[in-house]
Amino acid sequence: MSATPKIRLRGLRKSFGEKVVLDGVDLDVEARHSMVLLGGSGSGKSVTIKCILGLIPPDDGVVEIDGRDVTRLSRRDRAELLDRTGMLFQNGALFDSLPVWENVCFKLLAQNRITRRAARDRAAEVLAQVGLAASVGELSPAELSGGMQKRVALARAIASKPEIIFFDEPTTGLDPIMGAVIDGLIVDCVEKLGATAFSITHDMASARRIGDHAAMIHKGRIIWAGHAEALGHTGNAMVDQFANGEREGPIQMELRR
Amino acid sequence: MTAPLDIVAGLGRAVLGASAQVGALVLFAANALVQLFRPPYGPRQFLRHFVEIAYFSLPVVALTALFTGMVLALQTHTGFARFNAESAMASVVVLSITRELGPVLTGLIVAGRVGAAMAAEIGTMRVTDQIDALRTLSTEPMKYLVAPRLLAGTLALPLLVVVANTLGVMGGFLVATLSLGFAGPAYLTSSWDVLEAMDVISGLIKAGVFGFLITLMGCWYGYQSQGGAQGVGKATTKAVVAASILILAFDYVLTQAFFSR
Numbered sequence: 001m002s003a004t005p006k007i008r009l010r011g012l013r014k015s016f017g018e019k020v021v022l023d024g025v026d027l028d029v030e031a032r033h034s035m036v037l038l039g040g041s042g043s044g045k046s047v048t049i050k051c052i053l054g055l056i057p058p059d060d061g062v063v064e065i066d067g068r069d070v071t072r073l074s075r076r077d078r079a080e081l082l083d084r085t086g087m088l089f090q091n092g093a094l095f096d097s098l099p100v101w102e103n104v105c106f107k108l109l110a111q112n113r114i115t116r117r118a119a120r121d122r123a124a125e126v127l128a129q130v131g132l133a134a135s136v137g138e139l140s141p142a143e144l145s146g147g148m149q150k151r152v153a154l155a156r157a158i159a160s161k162p163e164i165i166f167f168d169e170p171t172t173g174l175d176p177i178m179g180a181v182i183d184g185l186i187v188d189c190v191e192k193l194g195a196t197a198f199s200i201t202h203d204m205a206s207a208r209r210i211g212d213h214a215a216m217i218h219k220g221r222i223i224w225a226g227h228a229e230a231l232g233h234t235g236n237a238m239v240d241q242f243a244n245g246e247r248e249g250p251i252q253m254e255l256r257r
Numbered sequence: 258m259t260a261p262l263d264i265v266a267g268l269g270r271a272v273l274g275a276s277a278q279v280g281a282l283v284l285f286a287a288n289a290l291v292q293l294f295r296p297p298y299g300p301r302q303f304l305r306h307f308v309e310i311a312y313f314s315l316p317v318v319a320l321t322a323l324f325t326g327m328v329l330a331l332q333t334h335t336g337f338a339r340f341n342a343e344s345a346m347a348s349v350v351v352l353s354i355t356r357e358l359g360p361v362l363t364g365l366i367v368a369g370r371v372g373a374a375m376a377a378e379i380g381t382m383r384v385t386d387q388i389d390a391l392r393t394l395s396t397e398p399m400k401y402l403v404a405p406r407l408l409a410g411t412l413a414l415p416l417l418v419v420v421a422n423t424l425g426v427m428g429g430f431l432v433a434t435l436s437l438g439f440a441g442p443a444y445l446t447s448s449w450d451v452l453e454a455m456d457v458i459s460g461l462i463k464a465g466v467f468g469f470l471i472t473l474m475g476c477w478y479g480y481q482s483q484g485g486a487q488g489v490g491k492a493t494t495k496a497v498v499a500a501s502i503l504i505l506a507f508d509y510v511l512t513q514a515f516f517s518r
Contacts, residue, residue, distance in 0.1 A: 055389050082395045093390035097378075107394040110401070112297055156394075166393075 004067045006031040006164065006196040007052060012061035013220075014047055021047045023220030025061070029213070034190060034197040036211030036228060038204075038242060040251070044220050045200035046090075049166050052198070053087065054078055065164070083111075086157035086195075088186075090169040092149040094141035094156070100127070101137030104155045126155045129192075130185050147178040151185065158189045165190060167199035171206040183209040204243055207231065216242060218251065285399075285480070286473055289407050292400035299405055306409035310371050310468075311416050317370065318363050322421035325358055326350060326428025334437050346433065347447035352456060354425035356516075360414075360460045361508050363421045364467035367414060368500035372475040375406060376496035379479025380489035388480075403476045407469060414468030415461040422460065459515040466511065467504050474500040 005028040012025040021044045029035040039045045050056040052063050054070065063070050070081055094103050101123035108114040114122060124134035130151040141149060150170065157165055170186060171179035183206050190197045190210075201207050207214060208228055215225035216239045224236045232243040241249030333346045379402055382388050391398045426448060433439035474496045482492035 050389070053393055055392060079395050082393060085393065087390070087393040089386045089390055091385055093386040095387055095390075096381075106396070110297075110394065110396045 039217040086162035092153040302405040311413035326425035330429035350429035375475030380482035410468035410472030418464040
């Protein structure tokens with residue numbers, strides 16, 4: 001392991017009014033590793049990823065990328081940081097008003113790093129990497145199926161060849177076969193780019209496929225971190241209950257009648 | 258005993274809340290205006306919104322202005338006939354249209370058509386994470402979404418008002434000459450003689466202000482929307498209502514500024 005983790009979280013806290021969502025999250029993600037953050041609905045997974053990306057300011061704590069605290073970056077430095085990252089949103093978050101090829105090369109076009117003609121070629125190239133024909137580039141996002149939208153969103157996330165890629169529930173809403181296809185594409189793309197991957201999911205099959213390391217968040221705290229292979233037999237009763245999908249165990253769903 | 262204090266406390270909370278909202282809105286507008294001057298510039302976005310506002314609003318603005326001019330001529334003629342003052346009809350029509358009806362009606366129509374669409378589009382982008390996606394793609398949402406819309410609205414409304422003024426006066430002319438027996442050249446001469454540059458200029462300045470307010474309300478409420486389809490629906494309604502009220506309020510303020518002596 002390298003001395004400085006690619007992503008380092010220490011004492012990350014975030015509340016929304018009275019509701020404490022993150023209650024001191026500590027987590028390290030090593031460079032070129034694929035970390036999967038597990039947790040139930042409302043456990044703080046998405047808030048963690050948004051705090052790392054600066055989409056939500058944390059109340060307290062440290063978010064370091066390459067050893068640099070990113071919670072106090074200037075506008076310019078944050079833009080530079082975001083240039084090195086990619087993000088696949090849970091619902092794709094493709095821009096409805098733009099054709100697929102412009103979605104894929106949005107960052108490159110917005111920064112004038114590429115001409116519109118070259119962007120079409122680059123989009124076709126990246127779409128091919130996620131198993132889509134170049135002709136898909138001319139379609140509108142609304143004309144695509146859920147699985148195709150996820151692939152386009154993945155293409156957009158990797159088009160600028162980022163160092164770190166975040167995946168928010170990459171297989172949610174997909175059938176098991178399409179979920180496996182998307183996971184396979186994620187693994188391939190991350191390996192080819194030599195990127196660091198940080199995924200959040202509650203889909204255990206997906207977690208095992210895309211992660212080499214995993215951690216579990218529960219009630220705003222990391223309760224376990226280790227190798228993804230250990231999931232299901234970690235020795236931590238809560239993690240094992242979650243990983244095995246068992247109804248009985250230390251984690252009790254809060255149901256209100 | 259506590260009831261009067263509760264009322265005062267409630268009133269205080271409402272005033273503080275409203276002040277905070279106004280402050281946030283002013284900062285929002287200032288941020289968008291600053292983004293206009295920061296490179297890289299996005300002429301493509303500006304043109305898209307300019308065409309959407311100026312070109313696609315033309316039919317409804319034109320029809321509204323034409324019929325308003327026609328109705329105004331009829332009503333003015335009917336009313337002024339009681340005082341044998343029908344000859345003042347051309348002056349009343351041209352001044353009413355250029356000073357008030359052209360900019361205000363155009364503003365209200367564009368608020369309903371464009372303000373609502375902007376709030377719905379940006380609101381949908383908000384609730385589907387597209388605004389967060391913009392930020393992760395190194396794009397400042399205020400620069401990409403809000404600034405070009407504000408500029409397009411501010412520049413497009415005066416152009417629409419030029420069209421509305423022309424067609425409104427033409428509507429009055431058609432009714433006056435075809436239905437009320439006025440001589441065409443005399444009607445046009447009366448209209449032209451009474452019209453001063455300030456009558457037209459004040460209307461165009463009002464239109465620019467209305468265009469800014471309409472797009473600001475559309476962007477603001479869209480940006481603030483939350484909670485899915487219902488939240489987007491509420492944002493759309495609020496944007497249109499707020500823009501309409503602001504148009505009428507600013508119309509009074511600007512009229513006072515231009516014409517009170």
